[in-house]
Amino acid sequence: MNSDEVLELMKNRRSIRCYTKEEVSEDAIxxxxxxxxxxxxxxxxxxWRFIIIKNRKIIKSLSKLATYGKFTRDAxxxxxxxxxxxxxxxxxxxDTSMVSHQMCLMISALGLGTCWIGSMQRDKAAELLNLKNGEYLTTILPIGHPRSERSPTKRKELKDIISYIE
Ligand SMILES: Cc1cc2nc3c(=O)[nH]c(=O)nc-3n(C[C@H](O)[C@H](O)[C@H](O)COP(=O)(O)O)c2cc1C
Incomplete structure (x- = not known):
């Protein structure tokens, strides 16, 4: 992959909030x-450690705890x-935020969709997932085949966010 392709991958990644019922392959996971x-x-x-959740009941319960991520239920x-x-x-x-972003890029490269879930009732989610003392749930990533078009997004102009020290 050359640098232009890497940049394209980064620019093309979008948060996807609608998924089909199609399974995600073990190879993709x-x-x-x-x-x-x-x-x-x-x-x-x-x-870090990663928990792969396929249990429909747990996914449904998790989605209810996600403040802006009720769509998690469909993944x-x-x-x-x-x-x-x-x-x-x-x-x-x-460290774990970077893990999340790295996974998000891979998910996009695989033609799949995900969305970072930030706000959650973390204490209840930790209990549901049986987290140990001293563990923190950084995020949950619902993953599926995209059902919706990628929503448009904007970024600040480069000129507005850079300065030089020469
Ligand atoms: C730390 C963090 C928390 C986020 N939390 C949520 C969330 O709870 N629900 C949601 O729908 N999107 C969430 N997002 C996705 C952002 O809204 C999205 O990345 C942003 O609007 C830019 O759009 P894009 O990802 O399509 O480029 C989160 C993203 C980050 C990085």
Missing amino acids: RKILEAGRWCQSASNVQP PIVIAIVADKKNAPKWYIH
């Missing part, structure tokens, strides 16, 4: 997990990204 596994982390601590699978706060007290959110 493995690639998404590998994308997460190969993420960088502060001091290479890798303070054939959800990956929960769990941070190990104890082993990376300073960087666990940075």
